[in-house]
Amino acid sequence: MTRVPMERKVLNENDRLAGALRERYARRSTWCVNLISSPGSGKTALLERTLASLDPSRRVAVLTGDIQTDNDAQRLARYGFPVRQITTGGACHLDARMVTEALAEWPPDSFDILFVENVGNLVCPTSYDLGEEARVVVFSVAEGEDKPLKYPATFHRADLVVLNKIDLLPYVPFRLDLARDYIRRIQPDARIVEVSCTTGAGLDAWRNWIDARIAVKS
């Protein structure tokens, strides 16, 4: 046998497509954010709150991924912004090809913000670059504070961690100080915002973060 070196990434093709998406967003001044979390952490609720708070004249669009159903797209379509569901039909993550295909039929040429809600999963979405400019990990206090240690790769790539469901803190054995410490251990540069999509607490900080990121861009 002869051993021939290869030395490239397994997800080379995904990275190539993600690079093309990134260039496209840059050309059109679209700020794209990829939202990752376990199922049920509140990505859709966070987007609902966010869309409800945005001026309807803002140019905003949402791509939302799920293995089955378009329930999330239906929830998100109520706010008057264009929403498109990507049904992966089994795949546990979005990849750059799915996003490219969704955008090909539905070009967000004139959008300032593109929210991409990934499939609920803290493992696989991490490996797939979608060409996003920012990556947000949503993590709820109902999940246990050691999630960042259990899924370090996901938290390591986060620009922002949204700690959701803080209204439940009196009812669950969740230590905020430990959660913050674990997040910082994995990703010292991540911003952390603590919110409740039920009561609306902390959502100003999340909106301010978005606004600041867009301001830097324009």
Added chain:
Amino acid sequence: MSIAESMLEAVQAESALRGTHIFALGVKIGELAGVDSDSLLFCFDALVRDSALAPLVLQIERLPWRNRCRRCTRDFTVEDYRTDCPHCGSPETEIAGGNELDLAYMEIADT
């Protein structure tokens, strides 16, 4: 499964390009890549079996989680989630390795 598919696409492309059968694929997977070796081997073998790619063996090299200290700039292997620098004690460290999901080599018949 989709990671195994991506690996096989690479094998197919290389095999077509070189006009030769590939008998083994070597990959490097970091501890932080979120890929379990047993699951990957299971998916890989399921896809290869009864396909034109058989016989094809997947050889996995696991790479450790490494951090680099921002203060003293030295690297170290992270064990049991202890991310503080073992050299100078600083808590300010960042990931320097362990995210790998790389194709390393392939084995083809001697020519």
